[in-house]
Amino acid sequence: MNNRTRTGGSAKLSFLAILAAALAAGLGLWLSQRTLAPDAATPRIEGLQGTLVYPQPRPVPAFALDGPDGAKVGSEQLAGRWNIVFVGFTHCPDICPTTLSTLGQATKPFADRAPAERPQVLFVSVDPERDSPETAAEYARFFGNDFLAATADHERLLPFTRSLGMVYMQTPVEGGDYTVDHSSSLAVIDPEGRLVAVMRPPLDPQKIAADLALLMQAGA
Known part of the structure; x- marks a missing residue:
């Protein structure tokens, strides 16, 4: 997959400047969350293999992203289930397809459970200029038939990703x-x-599946 596309010149550069400012705030939150997590991970749930548990669960602020066919993907779609959220974009050459493929394998052991007892995967495209909700959904479902997908304008994407301790940025290339x-x-x-x-x-x-089972059993 090609990870490049043409941009809109000065308008794009102006957008990048705004995004860079927002990124700085988000990065501070992201670093603080990473600093807090490791010390509390092992004592809370024994046997985790790379998953870091936050000292205190953090409520995710209400959000509303755009799903395919005019549907909304927000807090209501995540309620009542364990969810794994990954942000990326469909033109991503390596990390995104590899991660989604890994999640497809990791969720297979839960396939025989009732829907409410299966972990749900949500792929959020942070490249709305190129990825429509339909494009993001088609991409995600290639890796898992029941994967959710969404995108939105950056005014909604930025606070949502920051609330999860995640960051993203459009980077100009040649x-x-x-x-x-x-x-x-x-x-x-x-x-x-x-x-x-x-x-x-x-x-x-295998480690993701095992850690999910432990988290779900403990009700982290």
Whole structure:
């Protein structure tokens, strides 16, 4: 997949300046969350293999993103289930397809459970200029038939990603094109809509599945 496209010149540069300012605030939150998590991970739930549990669950502010066919993807769609959120973009050449493939494998052990008892994967495209909700959904479902997908304008994407401790930024490349730099970690949201843990690379499907089972059993 090609990760470059043409941009809109000065308008794009102006947007990038605004995004850079927002990124600075988001980065501070992201770093603070990463600093807090490691010390509390092992004592709370024994046996986790790379998942860091936050000392205190963090309520995710209400959000409303755009799903395919005019549907909305927001807090209501995540309520009552364990959720794994990953942000990326469909033109991503490596990290995104690899991560979504890993999540497809990691969720297979839960396939025989009732829908409400299966972890739900939400892929959020942070490249709305190129990814429509339909494009994002088609991409995500290639890796998992029941994967949710959404996108939105940056005014909604930025606060949502920051609330999960994630960051992203459009980065210009040669020839007036751009790529998107973004967090490669996974956010784990519990059935009460709280951010409870983060899964960081390297990501292994067996370890993710085992950690999810432990989190769900403990009701982290």
